[in-house]
Amino acid sequence: MPTGTDVSLSSYDEDQGSKLIRKAREAPFVPIAMARFTAIVAYGLYKLKSRGNTKMSVHLIHMRVAAQHFVVGAMTLDMGYSMYKEFWAKPKP
Structure with a gap:
């Protein structure tokens, strides 16, 4: 008889490669x-070697900002894509 405390361990069983692939699909x-x-x-x-007088x-601040x-x-594009999939591209029942 199953209880309410059963925990699915399938997410804990996947290795790093399969988890990365799954997250990349999402x-x-x-x-x-x-x-x-x-x-x-x-x-x-x-380019650090040829930065000139900078x-x-x-140089590090410019690199970080870029x-x-x-x-x-x-991340913004991904959020827009997720919103598109969820709200506009849903198949109509």
Whole structure:
């Protein structure tokens, strides 16, 4: 006889790879934002050697703002996509 305290452990049984794939299907723009963030940080570190007369702190602030811009933009697109799927693209019964 099942009780009210039964807990489904299926979400605890999945490994990191399958969890990442499942989350990417639910929110497709978040992995794009993560990839862009990584690319911007890598590009900023590459350009660190040839920054010229710019101070290190200013260079790092510009790099952080650019990375945050892409992440917030991707999150906004993802929210709009989720709203579209939930409210406008629902199949009519």
